[in-house]
Amino acid sequence: MRVGIFGTGDVGRTLASAFVTLGHEVKLGAREASNEKAAAWAKQAGPKGSHGTFADAAGFADLAVLATHGIANPEVLAAAGAERLEGKVLIDTTNPLDFSKGVPPRLAVGHTDSGGEIAQRTVPRARVVKAFNIVGHKSMFRPEYAGGPPDMLICGNDADAKKHVTALLRDFGWPEVVDFGGIEASRYLEPLCLVWTIYGAKTGSWNHALKMLRK
């Protein structure tokens, strides 16, 4: 298969090399045909690797991969040419990240508020800590999983309140608690409720809990 990849960063080059390892032909696309990272990648990739512009990669592709900065996607896809992608599978590996306010970034699209923030605004002098919202009620107390323990993710503006809740969570059987920062991190924890729910609907499992596997 011929694979066209848009983007020469870590993701683009990692996937490009993986496709070559699996026996596919890859063209790594960049804004400029002279892109040095793309040229260096193609040189070490051997005969199955080549590089060019976004349009070159789109024209080459049986299957295309979008691996540029997510907020640049409209510009990148316009340069690639919608007509060159008609009917083709386009794997979108990107995230619309906004680094303008530092690290970690924020999502630049949607995600303008959260239930946690609304609760905190409604009772401004209470010390709101988001917790338990990422897992079903059957797993809230003493979750027992092969491969566990699962992770509990919390957030809130008050450090002492989070310490208190972390100690409580340990009593509840959650030794792994990760503090995600201020209450605005509810923008990331609340979608995990939907991840939990849709995962259940799609797999038929209603007794599951998130864990980050780590090396």
Add this chain to the structure above:
Amino acid sequence: MRVGIFGTGDVGRTLASAFVTLGHEVKLGAREASNEKAAAWAKQAGPKGSHGTFADAAGFADLAVLATHGIANPEVLAAAGAERLEGKVLIDTTNPLDFSKGVPPRLAVGHTDSGGEIAQRTVPRARVVKAFNIVGHKSMFRPEYAGGPPDMLICGNDADAKKHVTALLRDFGWPEVVDFGGIEASRYLEPLCLVWTIYGAKTGSWNHALKMLRK
């Protein structure tokens, strides 16, 4: 400790019983003091369990727990009384879910668009499949984890394209692929990029991948 819980559904009653099991006193709060689920819960909970209105539970609490429907939080907290919660830890277990368009629900707050949807709108006749966006590039090819394999979550509007990408993901070393539905599910998969990133920042782990532990 005295715990006041707002909400008599599965989450409220599960947490109420857990707190009692751990030796705490619990008052389960509802809109009406006569709420039958709250009364039934208190009856079986023994001397450490009681019930009342949201305001009763707020006044009782050393620590309060919000476990009503997320979209009702402002109303529930107004009934509880912001002044009764001043300085108290308030655990927010809720999610602002909108069931008006069926199941699975949507997030009622924020989350009005996603990068995946923008990409699909930009190249309307390409078949966009969101994939790989929830994990760092070091884990994209042949992820090896004790306790693995991790889960890959994908979405997109074209069923055949998703089958193709699922087969490719298996080649890449991802036997567990869950199809989250149409491209609008990017609204849930893109926040997982931030979950991955913030988890890394908070734990110092930069080689991690999500798995749903299942029973």
